[in-house]
Amino acid sequence: xxxxxxxxxxxxxxxxxxxxxxxxxxxxxxxxxxxxxxxxxxxxxxxxxxxxxxxxxxxxxxxxxxxxxxxxxxxxxxxxxxxxxxxxxxxxxxxxxxxxxxxxxxxxxxxxxxxxxxxxxxxxxxxxxxxxxxxxxxxxxxxxxxxxxxxxxxxxxxxxxxxxxxxxxxxxxxxxxxxxxxxxxxxxxxxxxxxxxxxxxxxxxxxxxxxxxxxxxxxxxxxxxxxx
Numbered sequence: 001x002x003x004x005x006x007x008x009x010x011x012x013x014x015x016x017x018x019x020x021x022x023x024x025x026x027x028x029x030x031x032x033x034x035x036x037x038x039x040x041x042x043x044x045x046x047x048x049x050x051x052x053x054x055x056x057x058x059x060x061x062x063x064x065x066x067x068x069x070x071x072x073x074x075x076x077x078x079x080x081x082x083x084x085x086x087x088x089x090x091x092x093x094x095x096x097x098x099x100x101x102x103x104x105x106x107x108x109x110x111x112x113x114x115x116x117x118x119x120x121x122x123x124x125x126x127x128x129x130x131x132x133x134x135x136x137x138x139x140x141x142x143x144x145x146x147x148x149x150x151x152x153x154x155x156x157x158x159x160x161x162x163x164x165x166x167x168x169x170x171x172x173x174x175x176x177x178x179x180x181x182x183x184x185x186x187x188x189x190x191x192x193x194x195x196x197x198x199x200x201x202x203x204x205x206x207x208x209x210x211x212x213x214x215x216x217x218x219x220x221x222x223x224x225x226x227x228x
Contacts, residue, residue, distance in 0.1 A: 003088065003186050006081035010074050010193055019070045019199045020206065023063050027210040030059035060215040063207065064222035070198040071222075082190050088183035093137040093175070104139050112146075115153045124157030131167045140175035 013019075037043065037051045095101070111130060114123035127150060134140050147168065158164050197203075197219045207215055218225050 001080070001084075003081040003084035003183065006077045006084065007186060007189060007193070010077040010081065013070060013074050013077070014193065014196055014198050015200050017200070017202075019066060020202055022066050022070075023203070023206065026059050026062050026066075027206055030055055030210050056211045056215070060207075060211045060218055061225055063211070063215075064218045064225045067197075067199060067218065067222045068226065074198045075194070078190050078194055082187060085183040085186040085190070089180050089187075091179075093141055093177060095138055096136050100136070101139070104134075104142075108143070112150055115150060115157070119153065119157070121157040124154045127154055128158065128163065128167045131171045134171060135174055137175050137177045140171045143171050144175050 033055045034052045037048055037055065040048065040051075043051060108130065111123050111127045114120040115127055131143055134143060151164070151168070154164055155161065199219055203219060204216060207219065215225075
C-alpha cells in the first residue's frame with residue numbers, strides 16, 4: 001500500500017465518524033443512568049450528585065479507552081506511511097543509458113582532475129557550467145554526492161560565492177525529483193497528523209454535553225484518566 005493511501009486511512013480515522021459511532025452507546029447509557037439516579041427517591045441531593053459523578057466518570061473512562069485504541073490505529077497507519085515515504089526518498093533516481101553515464105563521467109572526471117590537481121580557474125568555470133547544464137536527476141545526484149570534494153576548490157577559484165551557491169542549489173533541485181519532493185511533503189503531513197487528536201470536532205461536543213466540561217481533556221490526554 002502506498003504512503004498516500006496510509007495517510008488517507010489515517011485521515012479517515014481522525015476526521016471520520018468511527019469513534020463517534022463507537023462512543024454513542026456510552027453517551028446514551030450515561031444519560032439514561034444519570035436520569036434514573038435523578039428519579040431515585042432513596043437518594044438525597046448530594047447522593048444523586050455523587051452517583052451521577054460516578055456514572056460520568058465510568059463513562060469517561062470507557063470513552064478514553066476508545067480514543068486510545070483509535071490513536072493506536074492512526075499511529076499504525078502513520079508509521080506505515082512514514083516508512084513508505086522514506087523508502088521513496090531513499091530510492092535511487094532512474095539510471096540513464098550507459099553511454100550517457102560514460103560520457104558524463106569522462107567530462108566530469110577531466111574537469112575534476114584539472115580543478116583539484118592543477119587548481120585551474122577555467123576548470124572551475126566549466127564545472128559550474130556543467131552543474132548548470134546537468135538536468136538528469138541521476139547525474140545531478142552524482143555531482144551532489146561529490147560536491148564536498150570539488151566544492152572548496154570551486155569556491156577558491158570563483159570569487160563570487162553567490163554564483164557557486166546558485167549553481168549548487170540548481171543542481172540540488174534537479175536531483176530532487178517530484179517523487180522525492182512529494183514524499184518529503186508527505187512526511188511533514190505525517191508529523192502534523194501525529195499531533196492531531198484521533199477524533200473529529202463533534203467528539204468535544206458530545207463529551208461536554210454528556211460527561212461534563214471537566215472531561216474535555218480526555219480527547220488529548222486520555223492516558224491520564226486510564227492510568228488513574
